[in-house]
Amino acid sequence: MDTSLTTTNFKFANQKSVYRGKVREVYNINDEILVMVATDRLSAFDVVLPRGIPFKGQILNQIATKFMELTKDIVPNWLLATPDPNVAVGHLCEPFKVEMVIRGYLSGHAAREYGLGKRMLCGVLLPEGLKENDELPTPIITPTTKANQGDHDEDISRETILENGIVTAEDYLILEKYTYALFERGTAIAARRGLILVDTKYEFGKTKEGIIVLIDEIHTPDSSRYFYTDGYQERQDRGEEQRQLSKEFVRRWLIDNGFQGKVGQQIPEMTDAFVLSVSDRYIELYENILGEKFVKADVSDIDNRIQNNVSAYLLQ
Secondary structure, rough: OOOOOOOOOOOOOEEEEEEEEEEEEEEOOOOOOEEEEEOOOOEEOOOEEEOOOOOHHHHHHHHHHHHHHHOOOOOOOOEEEEEEOOOOEEEEOEOEEEEEEEEEEEEEHHHHHHOOOOEEOOEEEEOOOOOOOOOEEEEEOEEEEOOOOOEEEEEEEEHHHHOOOOOOOOHHHHHHHHHHHHHHHHHHHHHOOOOOEEEEEEEEOOOOOOOOEEEEEOOOOOOEEEEEEOOOOHHHHHOOOOOOEEEEHHHHHHHOOOOOOOOOOOOOOOOHHHHHHHHHHHHHHHHHOOOOOOOOOOOOOOOHHHHHOOOOOOOO
């Protein structure tokens, strides 16, 4: 049953190097463009899980591509083309060493920190009296460091970023402006789908010309959390869990089975049934977030498919 793409070893024309991230593999072509392959690897708590999820890479790539198109009028992005369902090709950029996390609700990591009694998150003071999944008075930016594979992203404040020269003050103002603008657009699009964009993260880089652009993924279920609008307030009033579209269901499964990425903890067994259920859930996420039916790509020979599609594009 395993038709998932968990690793690649392509040799494209003028290829100079390859970077392997948690779920994406990025091929440098002649120090000019990047070929980003979205694999079916699944990560949670900054750990890559042992089995891939069929069609996950295609789903993430196609959602990200769609939202790049829907936001390019407000924020420039790195994308040039998507020659294959699992592949995005774009400008080579120097990435900023922070991820811009923005939250409209007290959920996920923020809720876990708040539940431990913390009221200061990344230099932002949170009000007293909030319940998990409550809407925040205004959206807040809670940046994280961008970790190398195997390391954990760490919360960091705006002040620390500037004090340590991780990002210049001039550039950081642009990152903040773009983050708020993207979140506002994403919130409006989600509302039209009957969804609430709860929180998300954005990554930015600079082109050789010094232009700041959006890179990587945007508004996917791996980088974002969505709630269903219908019934949201009633569930909050009753203290019930929210119906959500995100990777949080995987994190919850791991937590329930004694794993949070901490030293000495064992990843629980991922059975065939569990892997298929996660794949089905990602397809559900796709169809709800984009409002269109998901069409599975041919995965009978996925490596050759990608090699041929990308090679044909690079020859243009």
